[in-house]
Amino acid sequence: MGRPPCCVKAEVKKGPWTPEEDLMLVAYIQEHGPGNWRAVPTNAGLMRCSKSCRLRWTNYLRPGIKRGNFSDQEEKLIVHLQALLGNRWAAIASYLPERTDNDIKNYWNTHLKKKLKKMSAGGGGEEGAGEVKTRAAAPKGQWERRLQTDIHTARQALRDALSLDPSPPAKPLEWAAATAAAPSSQATYASSAENIARLLEGWMQPSGGGKTTPSGSRSSVSVLSGEAASASHSGGAAPTYDGSTVTSKTKDEAAGAVTAPPPAFSMLESWLLDDGMGHGEVGLMDVVVPLGDPSEFF
DNA sequence: AACGGGGCCAACCGCCTTTCC
DNA sequence: CGGAAAGGCGGTTGGCCCCGT
Numbered sequence: 001m002g003r004p005p006c007c008v009k010a011e012v013k014k015g016p017w018t019p020e021e022d023l024m025l026v027a028y029i030q031e032h033g034p035g036n037w038r039a040v041p042t043n044a045g046l047m048r049c050s051k052s053c054r055l056r057w058t059n060y061l062r063p064g065i066k067r068g069n070f071s072d073q074e075e076k077l078i079v080h081l082q083a084l085l086g087n088r089w090a091a092i093a094s095y096l097p098e099r100t101d102n103d104i105k106n107y108w109n110t111h112l113k114k115k116l117k118k119m120s121a122g123g124g125g126e127e128g129a130g131e132v133k134t135r136a137a138a139p140k141g142q143w144e145r146r147l148q149t150d151i152h153t154a155r156q157a158l159r160d161a162l163s164l165d166p167s168p169p170a171k172p173l174e175w176a177a178a179t180a181a182a183p184s185s186q187a188t189y190a191s192s193a194e195n196i197a198r199l200l201e202g203w204m205q206p207s208g209g210g211k212t213t214p215s216g217s218r219s220s221v222s223v224l225s226g227e228a229a230s231a232s233h234s235g236g237a238a239p240t241y242d243g244s245t246v247t248s249k250t251k252d253e254a255a256g257a258v259t260a261p262p263p264a265f266s267m268l269e270s271w272l273l274d275d276g277m278g279h280g281e282v283g284l285m286d287v288v289v290p291l292g293d294p295s296e297f298f
Numbered sequence: 299a300a301c302g303g304g305g306c307c308a309a310c311c312g313c314c315t316t317t318c319c
Numbered sequence: 320c321g322g323a324a325a326g327g328c329g330g331t332t333g334g335c336c337c338c339g340t
Binding site for chain 1: 305306307308309310311
């Protein structure tokens with residue numbers, strides 16, 4: 001309502017970032033690491049608001065960002081995840097560690113939306129194949145929706161990981177591998193699914209071993225060498241540390257959990273897989289049934 | 299060669315959630 | 320426990336660039 005904008009100061013600069021500003025921001029983050037964005041502008045000597053700094057870092061300067069064309073595989077994965085999760089770009093981005101949610105969102109809006117519309121023009125409805133507006137607009141609390149999709153995501157991923165689905169999505173969600181291999185962990189949502197598994201792990205196995213593959217939950221920030229910032233907006237080589245989406249809350253949990261299934265797995269497994277096998281029965285809390293296999297679009 | 303239209307992408311805006319005091 | 324602040328997310332916009340006419 002009457003909430004003031006985040007940047008009320010008149011002297012806050014807006015618009016495109018200059019290489020100098022980029023340099024200042026990167027230099028600061030290299031030294032202090034991302035986080036505490038409120039302090040970043042003043043400490044880094046930037047006339048930007050904290051949000052702008054965070055956005056610039058996560059969408060552009062953060063090492064490990066892949067830019068340019070999306071591969072066919074990425075495209076299919078996005079379509080699949082969009083059908084599964086709706087317009088939750090951050091969640092989708094967590095499965096594509098090298099892409100930012102902004103990138104994915106842009107790509108969806110500019111390419112995929114049209115593509116799907118085109119493809120569904122023959123036998124499709126108005127709303128376009130991939131749209132899940134109805135679900136997104138469901139009068140449920142965001143928290144609940146999120147939980148539901150997380151649960152579903154966990155199920156889906158588990159199904160994929162176990163290769164029980166005879167017609168797997170474009171690429172098995174790759175997330176197990178991704179989370180295991182890439183310490184990157186833009187894992188806000190991926191880790192949400194992981195957290196579910198982990199919670200259940202703890203629940204079913206109180207004496208449990210805890211973290212399975214800590215694989216550097218917080219890798220070095222110094223991955224971005226000086227020249228990376230200097231104009232070459234191509235990002236680094238390896239996905240490394242996302243300081244923005246991995247908040248203090250999740251970054252320690254980002255690795256593991258799903259990488260190695262808990263021993264007492266069968267119960268969890270059967271529950272998670274229920275939805276995929278059973279079709280139609282109502283789960284823990286009337287989990288939303290995802291749209292059909294998006295591979296049909298291709 | 300000039301112009302117009304469309305595409306693309308970086309950045310902003312506003313709302314919601316989470317955390318802190 | 321409640322309010323304020325900070326962080327995070329999705330939708331939207333503005334401007335640049337490319338391509339077709």
